[in-house]
Amino acid sequence: MALELGILVADAAMLGRALDLLRNVDEAQLFLMDEGVRAAEAPALRAAIDDGLDAALCAMDAEARGLVATVGGPRFGSQWDHATMVRDAARVVAMTGGRIDDNDPGAAGAGRRVAVRLTRDAGDPKVAQALRAAVGYAAADLSVVVVVEPPARALLQRDDHAAPIVKAIATLRALGHRFVEVAAVNTRVSCDLEVSW
Amino acid sequence: MSDAAPHTLDLAGEVCPYTFVRTKLRLEELPLGAELHILVDHAPAADNVPRSLVAEGQDVISVSAEGNRWRIVAIKRTEPHLRKGKGNS
Numbered sequence: 416m417a418l419e420l421g422i423l424v425a426d427a428a429m430l431g432r433a434l435d436l437l438r439n440v441d442e443a444q445l446f447l448m449d450e451g452v453r454a455a456e457a458p459a460l461r462a463a464i465d466d467g468l469d470a471a472l473c474a475m476d477a478e479a480r481g482l483v484a485t486v487g488g489p490r491f492g493s494q495w496d497h498a499t500m501v502r503d504a505a506r507v508v509a510m511t512g513g514r515i516d517d518n519d520p521g522a523a524g525a526g527r528r529v530a531v532r533l534t535r536d537a538g539d540p541k542v543a544q545a546l547r548a549a550v551g552y553a554a555a556d557l558s559v560v561v562v563v564e565p566p567a568r569a570l571l572q573r574d575d576h577a578a579p580i581v582k583a584i585a586t587l588r589a590l591g592h593r594f595v596e597v598a599a600v601n602t603r604v605s606c607d608l609e610v611s612w
Numbered sequence: 613m614s615d616a617a618p619h620t621l622d623l624a625g626e627v628c629p630y631t632f633v634r635t636k637l638r639l640e641e642l643p644l645g646a647e648l649h650i651l652v653d654h655a656p657a658a659d660n661v662p663r664s665l666v667a668e669g670q671d672v673i674s675v676s677a678e679g680n681r682w683r684i685v686a687i688k689r690t691e692p693h694l695r696k697g698k699g700n701s
Contacts, residue, residue, distance in 0.1 A: 473628070474628070474656035474659075474660065475627055475628050475654075475656060478656070491656060491659070492660060493628045493629065493632070493656065493657075493660035493664065494628050494629040494632075495628075495629060495632055495660065495663075495664040495667075496660075498629075499667070525693075547629065550629050550630070550633060551628075551629040551632075553633070553694070554629050554632050554633045554636060554694065556693060556694070582630070586630070586633060590633075590694060
């Protein structure tokens with residue numbers, strides 16, 4: 416059966432809203448990363464998994480927060496799981512802790528164009544996570560455009576960022592993906608779906 | 613098994629998603645049927661890289677622990693086509 420709904424949660428406080436979206440959905444996936452992995456042991460999530468939800472989390476983010484895999488909890492996955500969810504789901508909802516993106520991107524599959532929108536200061540840890548996710552999208556054959564809003568402008572204006580950011584930028588550029596600096600927040604770019612951080 | 617001598621990709625120090633990105637880039641360079649030994653030292657990669665490879669149509673022959681690292685043996689069965697971008701602006 417086709418994947419109807421994919422939900423990214425990068426803020427544990429968003430778990431309840433994410434689970435609310437599962438009503439009347441037969442095939443859904445949930446991916447937890449960044450601070451969202453702290454919701455891994457929430458009873459409501461375990462109940463949803465019992466009811467058939469396919470839930471995974473970023474093993475690296477879980478490890479960084481001292482979380483371990485437990486029976487009945489989400490499986491420990493990778494950014495590839497996140498990326499294939501974004502690639503294949505008919506509806507993609509992203510809850511990273513800022514604005515919520517609710518996308519109906521049309522035809523699923525490789526080549527889907529994903530805008531990763533950076534809304535925070537370039538030094539915010541969420542920006543590094545956004546870029547890591549973008550590299551994962553590239554690894555799953557998605558076409559990525561990183562949209563740099565004014566608060567994140569330093570990302571492209573300086574080159575003294577933390578090593579993970581420098582590496583992600585270099586990787587995305589080497590793979591031919593795009594960075595677009597926009598003059599105002601919420602400036603639209605051509606894409607099939609957006610994930611804002 | 614493949615006909616030619618195996619190739620090796622040492623990913624010591626790499627973490628997700630770069631373990632998979634670099635694996636796909638290396639596979640792009642190899643002919644179909646080539647055997648690639650991928651060495652990782654980040655425990656999640658020992659599970660996730662093989663799972664991703666299989667999902668993308670490659671064969672994974674074995675995953676074995678070697679001290680504090682893991683050796684993943686894969687056979688290239690399809691072209692990865694990693695470079696999808698349209699150029700940087």
